[in-house]
Amino acid sequence: DQEFFCENGEYKIGINLIRDSSPHGVMTLQQVLKKSSNICAAKIGLSMPPTRFHEYIMRFGFGRRPNSGIxxxxxxxxISPKNWxxxxxxxxxxxxxxxVSPLQMVSAANVFANEGEWVPPYIVENVIDKNGKKLKEIKDVEGEVSHKFGxxxxxxxxxxxxxxxVRKYLISVTQKGGTAQRAAILGYQVAxxxxxxxxxxxxxxxYSKTRYIASFVGFAPASDPLVTVLVVVEQPRTSHYGGTIAAPIFKEIVQRTxxxxxxxxxxxGNSEETTAQVETASR
Known part of the structure; x- marks a missing residue:
């Protein structure tokens, strides 16, 4: 339950100013995620040594190819932490x-859907040779593995x-008071x-002050994830917030899925949190 001071909306680092979309005071980590505070996220990141922080970024699959077959x-x-x-x-x-690529973002989100493990994404389960045998890998003329499948x-x-x-915190993002209430699906937990x-x-x-990308990434059912979806809207017209533009699209896709x-x-096994979510979604 560590708390962080979010500087009431503006935080200066040197000559640079970091802002939140609305001012916040002291918040817990769950509230930082639920309210999407840039300032407190920056403070949390700065509390880690650059090399350690960079190590976690790489563990989540960023900065390297997922090798999915696409x-x-x-x-x-x-950026190398040496140059930060x-x-x-x-x-x-x-x-x-x-x-980051969309596939990297989905794979990173799946860490919280897969009990803390990064699971390599893949497109092809296997290939079948001329004799009908299923192959999980293909070797080149020198006998070295050139492609792996599955x-x-x-x-x-x-x-x-x-x-x-963290999964519980991400569920709260789609509940009352969170930035993605419009992603809530009646009867299901969404993280x-x-x-x-x-x-x-x-x-x-x-960075432009007028051009934005609105996005939402999530998975459901949160208690036993089946599907993860990332919605990205480039330069939206009516609003630039992910919770307003991308979250409803996510809801439509996942609900039908x-x-x-x-x-x-x-x-x-649903908890009281699900009931709270359903009440929010029905309003």
Whole structure:
């Protein structure tokens, strides 16, 4: 239950100013995620040594190819901690000064759906040779493995207890008072996180104040995840907040997916949190 002071909406690092969409005072980690405070996220990130923080970023799959089998996979871009300024360290903590692909983002979110483990994404389960034999790998003329198929090796990122705690925090994001109430689905627990990113303006050499990317990534049912979806809307017109623009699209996709998969609402073992979510969603 450690608390963080969110500086009432504005936090200065050198000549740089970090802002929240609305002012916040003292908040717990759960509240920081629920209210999506850039300032407190920056403070939490800055509390870790750069090399340690960078290590966790890489563990979550950023800055490297997922090797899913998709052509032209993006590596993304993570600045070496040797080159970090304090403002870089702070910005990366809430999602700026770093480039990630949609697949990397989904894979990272899945760490909290998979008990703290990073699970390699894949497209092809296996291939079948001319004799009808299923192959999990293909070797080149020199006998070296050139392609692998199916699920790869899972790698631990955080302890299962930590993943479970963060999952509960992510559920609260879609409940009353969270930034993604519009992602709530009647009868199911939904866990996720909103994103509102400024687009970097190459000509001005800074982040734009008028162009944004609104996003939401989440999974459901949160107690026994079946599907993870990332919705990204570039330069939305009516609002630039992920909870307003992307979350309702997520809800529509996931709600239909759960119905298609015959996943019944209120699965056994639901907590009071689910009831609170349903009440919020029905308002």
């Amino acid at each position: 052509a032209a996979e993006a590596t993304g871009r993570v 300024q304090t403002i870089d360290h702070a910005n990366i903590s809430f999602g700026q000064a770093i480039l 699920l790869g090796i899972r790698s631990p990122v955080v302890e299962a207890s930590v993943a479970e705690l 996720g996180k909103t994103g509102t990113s400024q687009i970097y303006d190459q000509q001005l050499g800074r 759960l119905l298609f998969k015959d996943v019944l609402p209120f699965p056994e």
